[in-house]
Amino acid sequence: MKFLVNPSKFNEIADYIFKPVLVLSILFFALGLLFSFYLSPDDYQQGSTVRIMYVHVPSAWLALLTYAIMTFYSIAALAFRMPFGFIFNTAVAPIGAIFTLICIISGSLWGKPMWGTWWVWDARLTSVAILFIIYLIIIFINLSFENRVVREKVVAIFVIVGSVNLPIIKFSVDWWNTLHQPATISKLAKPSIDPSMMTPLIIMTFAFMMIGVAIAILRIKTEIISRKSNLS
Amino acid sequence: MKFLKKIIFFYYREYKLNMSGVQDILTNIVFFFLSVFIFIFSIGPDKETISTVGVAIVWTLLLLSSTLSLRKFYQDDFENGNLLIIHLNGFSFGFITILKTFSHFLFVQVPFLLSIPIACILLNIPNDKLLYLFTSFGIGSLTLSCLGSISSSMNLMNQRNFLLGSVIVMIFSVPIIIFSVGIINMAQNFNSLINILFGILLIVFAINPWASGLCLKLSIENN
Numbered sequence: 001m002k003f004l005v006n007p008s009k010f011n012e013i014a015d016y017i018f019k020p021v022l023v024l025s026i027l028f029f030a031l032g033l034l035f036s037f038y039l040s041p042d043d044y045q046q047g048s049t050v051r052i053m054y055v056h057v058p059s060a061w062l063a064l065l066t067y068a069i070m071t072f073y074s075i076a077a078l079a080f081r082m083p084f085g086f087i088f089n090t091a092v093a094p095i096g097a098i099f100t101l102i103c104i105i106s107g108s109l110w111g112k113p114m115w116g117t118w119w120v121w122d123a124r125l126t127s128v129a130i131l132f133i134i135y136l137i138i139i140f141i142n143l144s145f146e147n148r149v150v151r152e153k154v155v156a157i158f159v160i161v162g163s164v165n166l167p168i169i170k171f172s173v174d175w176w177n178t179l180h181q182p183a184t185i186s187k188l189a190k191p192s193i194d195p196s197m198m199t200p201l202i203i204m205t206f207a208f209m210m211i212g213v214a215i216a217i218l219r220i221k222t223e224i225i226s227r228k229s230n231l232s
Numbered sequence: 233m234k235f236l237k238k239i240i241f242f243y244y245r246e247y248k249l250n251m252s253g254v255q256d257i258l259t260n261i262v263f264f265f266l267s268v269f270i271f272i273f274s275i276g277p278d279k280e281t282i283s284t285v286g287v288a289i290v291w292t293l294l295l296l297s298s299t300l301s302l303r304k305f306y307q308d309d310f311e312n313g314n315l316l317i318i319h320l321n322g323f324s325f326g327f328i329t330i331l332k333t334f335s336h337f338l339f340v341q342v343p344f345l346l347s348i349p350i351a352c353i354l355l356n357i358p359n360d361k362l363l364y365l366f367t368s369f370g371i372g373s374l375t376l377s378c379l380g381s382i383s384s385s386m387n388l389m390n391q392r393n394f395l396l397g398s399v400i401v402m403i404f405s406v407p408i409i410i411f412s413v414g415i416i417n418m419a420q421n422f423n424s425l426i427n428i429l430f431g432i433l434l435i436v437f438a439i440n441p442w443a444s445g446l447c448l449k450l451s452i453e454n455n
Contacts (some may be wrong), residue, residue: 154389
């Protein structure tokens with residue numbers, strides 16, 4: 001597992017796994033879209049709009065997961081002086097921002113027919129919007145510092161301080177009475193979702209994960225090269 | 233005893249610096265009142281409407297005007313080298329941030345505490361809410377000082393994007409705004425909301441020496 005902390009080891013492994021991951025993501029996307037459009041039933045209340053879930057939920061999970069991994073890498077990078085964590089932070093922040101944006105846009109497209117409004121100021125929606133702004137600030141910090149050593153450490157500190165938002169997002173549906181429904185899948189008890197809807201959701205989650213990993217590999221490799229040539 | 237003397241001299245120096253630049257603090261307060269006027273002009277002189285949104289306006293403007301003075305939190309001392317001299321005199325970077333946070337609270341936030349009652353008269357806020365406003369601002373302003381310390385120490389080496397510091401403070405002050413306006417509008421939940429606000433203050437106060445101390449150290453090492 002050394003390739004997760006060592007840039008040159010990462011380059012070796014990434015060359016091997018990039019194409020398989022890309023092919024896997026295309027396969028999963030094809031299978032997942034087939035399942036979610038044709039092989040899964042309509043909801044008895046929501047009708048066909050329930051299919052938005054197969055884009056909305058995976059992107060939301062991955063937005064949170066990306067930030068959580070960034071937090072772990074920032075702590076490790078500051079504690080063990082591990083430069084790969086800084087490379088990871090710089091490379092992956094835009095991917096997380098895009099996942100959050102997909103989640104917000106698909107959510108508001110789903111909210112218009114179901115709740116009757118594009119946007120409500122409820123706890124879950126607000127905290128996800130704040131997550132999006134935190135991602136944007138990380139990108140802005142990356143763009144606005146001249147000195148690379150200061151920049152990457154400031155980004156890491158900001159990521160750690162901003163990670164207080166993650167538990168707020170996760171538990172916002174339990175702590176406050178919100179319009180957004182509480183967790184149906186990621187809870188300790190048995191998931192309260194039918195297996196016929198669970199299957200496409202899982203497949204789409206894997207598809208999103210694979211495409212995220214593929215783009216992350218590309219961006220991390222670019223970042224390593226630009227550091228070696230001392231471009232930024 | 234020697235250490236205590238140093239702390240007293242530190243605050244004497246802060247007092248001198250702030251008194252020589254007292255027009256900055258006054259400009260903050262003028263900005264606060266001007267924004268109140270502009271809000272009243274844009275909403276219209278209807279007393280009912282003003283008194284319903286008054287508390288929210290006061291809190292938002294307090295936040296905005298306290299972010300105005302962020303640039304001089306560490307920047308001046310950093311650029312003329314005083315920060316390094318204070319550090320060489322036996323204060324660790326974390327301790328400097330604590331001292332600086334309290335000095336920012338004393339010299340920038342406390343004048344706002346004195347100007348809140350006048351704003352309350354202008355915005356037609358009932359007198360019984362004044363106590364809640366004071367309590368929530370007393371806790372919230374110290375939290376804002378800690379956040380200001382974090383963001384301004386992050387931006388010491390940032391020469392391009394001056395607005396970033398205010399944005400960082402504003403994004404982290406969202407929970408403070410929510411709970412402090414909640415205190416004033418729902419007075420029956422007073423104790424539980426005060427506890428939450430106090431909890432936020434303690435979290436930020438614990439993070440502040442680590443985060444800003446690390447940023448100060450980084451900037452001084454790499455300058």
